[in-house]
Amino acid sequence: MTEGHPDWLLVRQGAAPLIVSIPHAGTDLSEFEPQFVDPWLARKDADWRLDELYDFVETLDATLVRTTLSRSIIDVNRDPSGASLYPGQATTELCPTITFDGEPLYRPGEAPDEAGASDRLRLAFEPYHNALHAEIVRLREHFPRVALFDAHSIRSRIPRLFEGELPVFNLGTNSGASCSPALREAVGAALAASGRSSIVDGRFKGGWITRHYGEPSEGVEALQLELACRAYMAEPERPAPDNWPQPIDAARANVTRATIRKILEILLEGLRK
Incomplete structure (x- = not known):
């Protein structure tokens, strides 16, 4: 891990032209825990x-760049201006006040106001993006092209956010704007060949990280993979404190890892062309 970052920000520098960002796996509520209705609710939507x-x-x-802080404090994959990434569709805010299922997160009067949101931007949002930017700059000094792969997961069924069951693999490229057509096609084809359900630029087209950093003309290829949780763990029909999250399922996880590893290798090979 590199030095000079807050304790909650984990950066492991590699020499390959690939950055893997994991912005939503954190569960630490820090000093904000007393403001939430229930710590379990505040952690419910983590990318477990x-x-x-x-x-x-x-x-x-x-x-590798990841944070141990919960997305319920501030979502580092949202537009810092507060603008919705999916206008007209249900989502959660920069500083979420509800869960994916619409449950209130904060005790009455405890949700962050404008000043509180600004503090969270400074304390948690900006350090994460400063780290991503620094790693892109570092690798671009050595390579003409680099790839930023934003890793996510979500429950397979969340009626408030989407209809039915989500495909296992959901590749987002901001409708093709955040990466080159060749890489989009190659990764999409590998997911389709996995034998499991997949889609490219469906319900999840990529969040702020993918959209903000992806500039193929400037040598930065950005892709998001939203993975249905059933790909690596059992999912209860109705998540509750006694059944969610489930432990990782080794058999499912090993198959899924093999596919993810393959698409990351495709990215690395594609960058050389």
Whole structure:
């Protein structure tokens, strides 16, 4: 891990032209915990176990950037202006006040006001993005092209956010704007060949990280993978404190890791062309 970052910001520098960002796996509520209705609710929508699922990233010599802070404090994958990434569709805010299922997160009068949101931007949002930017700059000094892979997961069924069951693999490229057509096609084809359901630029087209940093013409290829949680763990029909999250399922996780590793290798190979 590199030095000079807050304790909650974990950066492992690699030499390959690949950065893996894991912005939503954190569960630390820090000093904000007393403001929430229930700590379990505040952690409910975490991208559970992704640090375990992506434990192979170091073997690719990729750079890893992740936070241990909960997205309920501030979502580092949202537009810092507060503008919605999906106008007209249900989502959660920069500083979420409800869960994905619409449950209130804060005790009455405890939700962050404008000043509180500004403090969270400074304390938690900006350091994460400063780290991502610094790693992009570092690697661009050595490579003409680098890839930023933003790793996410979500429950397979959340009626408030989408209809039915989400495909296992949901690749987002901001409708093709955040990465080159060749990489988008190659990764999409590998996901389709996995034998499991997949879609490219469906309900999840990429969040702020993908949209903000992806500039293929400037040598930065950015892609988001939203993974249905059933790909690596059991999902209860109705999440509750006694059944969510589930432990990682080794058999499911190993199959999923193999696919993710393959698409990361495709990215690395594609960058050389």
